[in-house]
């Protein structure tokens with residue numbers, strides 16, 4: 001799977017850790033930075049990562065910041081991106097299966113590397129079920145997305 005990643009300084013070290021694990025697991029990571037723990041603005045790195053998912057350059061996105069909030073708020077504003085902050089394994093797969101989550105946001109100051117990896121594995125391993133009720137609900141979200149784009 002092609003996975004776009006983007007973070008500010010708050011998530012830099014966790015991004016590096018997850019990137020190494022994803023690569024070792026056979027995924028292709030497209031890294032939009034940041035590339036050090038020097039202060040950076042999360043939109044500068046999260047927006048290009050989210051756009052890569054929206055335009056099909058990447059299949060999924062993993063974005064980070066200190067809390068996961070700024071990254072999710074930013075990514076979810078990109079047309080065709082559905083993003084939220086996830087800090088548990090159940091939501092990591094259920095949000096893909098039911099809600100079509102395509103960009104997951106993590107707070108590197110909230111969770112540790114091992115839980116983050118379990119969450120990312122659940123996220124990349126999940127698929128949208130395609131069940132009618134979920135297609136209908138996601139369709140309503142997509143319609144709102146189109147109206148505001």
Ligand code: RB5
Nearest residue numbers: 010065066067069070071
């Ligand atoms: C950076 O200090 C911090 O504000 C940022 O990483 C993030 O938590 C914002 O949501």
